[in-house]
Amino acid sequence: MIDDKTIAKTLWSDTLIDMLVASLKANKSDDQIKGLLKECKGKGFKASYLTGKVRKELDERAATRIKRLM
Numbered sequence: 001m002i003d004d005k006t007i008a009k010t011l012w013s014d015t016l017i018d019m020l021v022a023s024l025k026a027n028k029s030d031d032q033i034k035g036l037l038k039e040c041k042g043k044g045f046k047a048s049y050l051t052g053k054v055r056k057e058l059d060e061r062a063a064t065r066i067k068r069l070m
Contacts, residue, residue, distance in 0.1 A: 016040050020050070021057045024065065034069050041070075 055063035
């Protein structure tokens with residue numbers, strides 16, 4: 001598992017996170033968000049890292065939604 005502080009950034013990893021944030025902004029369905037979360041998990045992203053990124057980009061409400069869907 002990848003450590004929160006040493007996540008190897010790739011273009012696809014950045015794109016996945018951007019897609020996740022954009023999907024949350026657009027209030028996409030839970031199923032669509034879950035699909036992106038599954039891909040992020042497959043890339044080794046921890047839940048705490050993803051919720052932190054979402055909290056920073058959006059707000060606590062979006063981060064709570066991510067936690068609930070994981």
